[in-house]
Amino acid sequence: MARFSRIELAALIAPGVLIVTLLLLAPAINLLRFSFYAAGSTEIEGDAGFGNYAALLSDPYILRIIGKTLLISLAVTFLCLVISLPISNFVWRAPSRWKTGLMILILSPLLVSVVVSSFGWVVLLGTKGLINNLLIGLGIIGAPLPLLYSDLSLILGLTHVLLPFMILSLVAVLEKIDPLLMEAAATLGAPSHRIWWHVQLPLALPGIGAGTTIVFALAMSSYVTPAVLGPNGPNFITTLIYQYFVNLYDWGNGATLSVVLLIISTAVVALYTTLLSRRILRSTRMS
Amino acid sequence: MASLSIRSVSKAFGANKVLDDVSAEIGTGAFVTLLGPSGCGKTTLLRIIAGLVEADGGEILMDDTNVTRLEARRRGIGMVFQSHALFPHMTVLENVGFGLRMRGVPRQERDRLASEALALVHLRDFGRRYPQQLSGGQQQRVAIARAVVFKPRVLLMDEPFGALDRKLREALQIELRRMTRELGITTIFVTHDQGEALILSDRIALMQAGRLVQIGTPAEVFRQPQTRFAAEFMGVENFFAAQILGSDADGTALACGAARLLSRVQAKLPAGGGIAVGIRAEDIALSDDAHPVNGTSGEVRDVVYHGNTWTISVSSAMGEIVCTTQAGAAANPPANPGETVQLAWRPDAVLVIPDP
Numbered sequence: 155m156a157r158f159s160r161i162e163l164a165a166l167i168a169p170g171v172l173i174v175t176l177l178l179l180a181p182a183i184n185l186l187r188f189s190f191y192a193a194g195s196t197e198i199e200g201d202a203g204f205g206n207y208a209a210l211l212s213d214p215y216i217l218r219i220i221g222k223t224l225l226i227s228l229a230v231t232f233l234c235l236v237i238s239l240p241i242s243n244f245v246w247r248a249p250s251r252w253k254t255g256l257m258i259l260i261l262s263p264l265l266v267s268v269v270v271s272s273f274g275w276v277v278l279l280g281t282k283g284l285i286n287n288l289l290i291g292l293g294i295i296g297a298p299l300p301l302l303y304s305d306l307s308l309i310l311g312l313t314h315v316l317l318p319f320m321i322l323s324l325v326a327v328l329e330k331i332d333p334l335l336m337e338a339a340a341t342l343g344a345p346s347h348r349i350w351w352h353v354q355l356p357l358a359l360p361g362i363g364a365g366t367t368i369v370f371a372l373a374m375s376s377y378v379t380p381a382v383l384g385p386n387g388p389n390f391i392t393t394l395i396y397q398y399f400v401n402l403y404d405w406g407n408g409a410t411l412s413v414v415l416l417i418i419s420t421a422v423v424a425l426y427t428t429l430l431s432r433r434i435l436r437s438t439r440m441s
Numbered sequence: 442m443a444s445l446s447i448r449s450v451s452k453a454f455g456a457n458k459v460l461d462d463v464s465a466e467i468g469t470g471a472f473v474t475l476l477g478p479s480g481c482g483k484t485t486l487l488r489i490i491a492g493l494v495e496a497d498g499g500e501i502l503m504d505d506t507n508v509t510r511l512e513a514r515r516r517g518i519g520m521v522f523q524s525h526a527l528f529p530h531m532t533v534l535e536n537v538g539f540g541l542r543m544r545g546v547p548r549q550e551r552d553r554l555a556s557e558a559l560a561l562v563h564l565r566d567f568g569r570r571y572p573q574q575l576s577g578g579q580q581q582r583v584a585i586a587r588a589v590v591f592k593p594r595v596l597l598m599d600e601p602f603g604a605l606d607r608k609l610r611e612a613l614q615i616e617l618r619r620m621t622r623e624l625g626i627t628t629i630f631v632t633h634d635q636g637e638a639l640i641l642s643d644r645i646a647l648m649q650a651g652r653l654v655q656i657g658t659p660a661e662v663f664r665q666p667q668t669r670f671a672a673e674f675m676g677v678e679n680f681f682a683a684q685i686l687g688s689d690a691d692g693t694a695l696a697c698g699a700a701r702l703l704s705r706v707q708a709k710l711p712a713g714g715g716i717a718v719g720i721r722a723e724d725i726a727l728s729d730d731a732h733p734v735n736g737t738s739g740e741v742r743d744v745v746y747h748g749n750t751w752t753i754s755v756s757s758a759m760g761e762i763v764c765t766t767q768a769g770a771a772a773n774p775p776a777n778p779g780e781t782v783q784l785a786w787r788p789d790a791v792l793v794i795p796d797p
Contacts (some may be wrong), residue, residue, distance in 0.1 A: 337493050338526040340513040341597075342587070343543035352539075356530045 182416075188409035206410035216394070216411075223391040224418065226305065227373035230312040234320040234369045235362065237313070242324035243354075260321050268315055272382040275311050276302060303385050311383040312373050319372065320365040327361025328354075356433075363430040367423050374419045391415050442627055443504040443517075443594035444469045445490070450499035452485055459485045461651040462499070467644075470625045472618075474638040477648035478674070483631045484599055486648075490629065491597050492516050503594055514543070516595075519588030523600040525580045527572040533559065533583050534568035540591040558590035559583070561620060578609045585617070589624060596621070596628040602637070614640050635675055639663060647671050665706070665792065669717055672794055677719040678763045680794075685714050692788055700737050700759050704791035717794040722752065724790035725764035727775055733785035737762070740781055744774045751775055755784060 158166065192202035210216050245256050263271055278284050279301040286298040301307060331354065339349045355362075380390035388394040391411060398408035445467040452460040460482045467473050475483040488494040490501055492513030500509045508516050519540070527536050537555040538546075546554070559565050562582035572580055581601055588596060602610040618641050621628050632638055638645045639659045646656040655667045666672035669680065681702075686694040688707055695702040695718060702718060710716060728736060739757030748768065753776055755762045764784060766775050776782050 332524070332526065334522050334524060334526040335528060337513070338520065338522060339528075339539070340493070341491055341516075341518055341520040342540035343514045343517075343591070344539075345514060348543065353528060 185409050185412055188405050189413045191406040191409075193404045193406045202406060206406050207414070210407060210410055210414070219388060219394055220391055220414070220418070222305075222389070223374060223415075224422075226309060226312070226390070227370055229309055230316060230373045231366050231370045233309065233313045234317050235366055237317060238320040238324050238365065242321050242328055242358075245321070245325050246328040257325075260318050260325075263315055264318050268376075268378045269382065271315060272311050272379050275307055275314070275383055279307050279310075303383065305385065308380055308384040308389070311379040312376060315376075315379060316369045316372055319368045323361045323365030323368065324358060325361075327358050327364075331357050359430065359433060363427060367427060370426075371419055371423060374415065442469050442625060445595055445627060445629070446500075446502035446505075447486070447490070448500040448502065450486065450489060450496045450501070452482070452489060452494065452497050459651050460489070460496070463648075463651070463653050464499075465646055465653060465656060467627060467629065470627055472621055472628045472630065472641060472643045474642040474645045475629060475631045475648055476633070476635060476638040476645050476674070477654075478633055480650075481648040482651040483633075483648050487597050487599055487629060487631050490595070491518055491520050517593055519591070519593035519596045521581070521584045521588045521596070521598040521601045523603045525572075525584040525601075527580055527584055527587070529572055531571075532568060533564065533570050533572065533575070536572065536583060537568075537587045537590050539587065544591060554590055555586075558586040561589070562586045562616070577605055578613060581605065581613065582616075585620075589620075589626065594627070596626050598628065598630045600631055600633070603632075610637070617641065647674060649674075666719070667795060669719075669794055672719040672792060676721065677792065678722045679720045679725070681718050681720075681759055683716055683718045685710055685712050685716060687712050693793060695791070695793075697759055702735055702791055703788045704793050705789040706791070706793040710795065719792040719794055720762075720786055720790055721792075722763045722765040723750075725762065725784050725786045727753070727764070727766060728783045728785035730785060731783060733783070735788060735791060736783060736785035738781060738783045741776045741778050743778060744776060746774070753782075755782060757784065 189206055190202060190204075192205065241260070245253065245260070248256060266274075276283070280286070281298040281300075281302070283302065285301060286295075289295045290298065335353055335357070336349055339353050340346075344352065375392060376390075377392040377396065380393050381396070384390055384393065388397050392415070395408050395411045395415070398404045398411060402408075447463060447465045447467075450460055450463045451458075463482075463486060465473075475486060477483050485494060489496045492508070492511060492515075496509065500507055502508065503516070527533075528539065531539070534552060534555050537558050538551040541551040541554055556565060556568060559568055562585055564579060564582055564586070567575065567579065567583070572583065575583065584601070585598075588598075602613055605613065614637060630638075630641060642659055644656060645659055645662045647654045647662060649668075649670050655662055655671045657665070662671065663675050666675050666677065672680070681697045683695040683697045683702060686696055686701075688694070688710070690707070692703060692705045693707060695704060695716075697718065704718065730736075737757045737759050739755040739762065741753060742756050742761075743752075743754040745752045746768065747765075750765045751768050751774060753764050753766065755764065762784060
């Protein structure tokens with residue numbers, strides 16, 4: 155492998171650092187700056203200090219939306235994990251000539267715009283949608299169920315969109331497991347559910363960690379799906395931020411909420427990966 | 442510990458017939474090697490005995506109980522794989538204790554037995570380490586401890602030393618031999634290395650293209666190979682077509698072209714029949730005697746130095762003959778190309794191969 159001097163290395167990473175700084179870090183710092191400005195109707199008027207934070211974080215309405223965003227993101231993450239475990243297992247054990255086709259199938263939700271796939275759920279779950287029509291047609295219910303614009307439709311929509319990330323993370327890590335380990339466990343007397351629990355699952359932990367982190371972060375910051383499928387009115391932290399910025403033209407509070415979202419997501423992910431990496435370190439420890 | 446019966450086992454993968462009507466009886470406590478070149482079906486047979494592969498036909502019996510349809514986990518076997526297959530997320534002690542854990546042995550008892558098994562393979566102090574922190578040889582010893590700790594009825598080993606270097610392999614072979622004899626455990630060992638098979642085995646089962654060619658003690662398989670393949674695989678270099686002139690209690694008289702040969706082996710075949718004879722290169726010597734009991738003369742084609750030995754190729758009336766002589770301290774070759782030499786060998790060096 156070629157060796158580079160420190161200066162050469164610095165020159166090589168400089169363009170990347172520059173792009174990240176200009177496009178990611180600078181706007182984030184700007185956002186942070188906005189969050190200290192007092193709420194204004196048309197323009198930024200003076201320094202509010204931590205006033206915005208204090209006001210928003212003591213408002214039960216805001217806190218309820220933040221809490222709900224967290225809960226729904228956790229639910230979506232959990233649901234994605236539960237659905238992905240058997241699917242990834244199936245893909246892993248499938249004959250290799252099937253694998254390309256299966257992977258395309260799994261990636262298909264990502265090939266369609268989130269807007270389109272969210273409206274797909276509208277067609278399915280609406281008052282005159284497929285499911286309600288079917289249930290009424292079968293005489294199971296008399297009046298249509300309020301399936302759409304609910305927490306349920308939001309969770310379903312997010313799970314649908316984010317599932318591929320979880321499955322891909324799991325398949326990637328399962329492919330690296332030596333199949334002989336399963337056979338060794340079987341010869342040592344382990345039934346298949348104990349092989350799964352004691353061997354496959356611990357070895358898949360890095361993939362579970364990566365997948366749940368990605369899905370959680372994407373769910374927390376998703377905007378289109380809550381806007382299309384969620385309950386009416388601001389129901390998710392992102393739709394609330396949108397409302398402050400665009401409808402109320404209140405950049406101070408919008409920026410404050412954005413920073414709060416960033417801090418919560420980062421804190422949850424950081425805590426989680428720290429806890430998980432202790433376990434993962436054990437399983438991948440090298441001499 | 443159990444005896445093992447393999448009865449008419451067959452297996453095909455698609456059109457590829459891997460095992461063809463293989464039968465063998467393995468007594469309690471015996472160490473049997475399945476020996477053969479790669480692709481001869483030895484690993485498949487081992488995996489069928491383990492229950493990891495289902496046979497198309499035939500039966501596997503352990504202590505007269507039919508286990509053919511039994512799942513791998515219920516067969517009570519210990520298995521060692523070539524790539525050791527240790528669980529990377531468990532400590533050495535947890536790896537060794539895994540089989541006991543699956544059998545519901547409580548933690549303390551499990552750790553005690555696992556430590557004992559580790560002591561058996563000289564790794565008592567390595568229990569808290571992870572497999573990746575051990576060398577290849579140590580990992581394979583842990584795998585052996587893991588496979589024997591729960592006192593399996595049969596120990597199966599699939600080329601366990603194949604990935605190790607020669608010195609380490611030899612040390613482990615001696616250790617394994619001592620351990621299996623000590624534990625009295627019925628062992629089936631797969632290898633393609635005839636030297637390894639000779640060192641380890643009570644009996645060697647030689648396999649070729651999905652069939653069992655010969656089964657016998659190491660000395661039998663080495664000194665009395667029954668087929669040309671068996672002889673070649675056990676290191677016989679020289680083969681000649683011969684006719685039986687006559688056979689009695691002392692041995693067999695053979696004609697090989699114009700040459701006359703005498704073998705100590707009694708051919709259980711009628712006079713006049715065509716057979717093959719094989720002679721090991723190291724059994725042929727350069728001779729001063731112009732008319733030895735067994736021998737021929739020819740012109741030296743090639744002389745190669747191997748350190749301990751010289752290999753000499755001679756073109757003779759019987760055909761091309763390879764012979765090996767001890768080099769000792771002598772720096773000069775025992776013969777030079779173009780020279781005419783006399784070759785001789787003892788009657789008990791002439792192996793009669795009934796099935797050429």
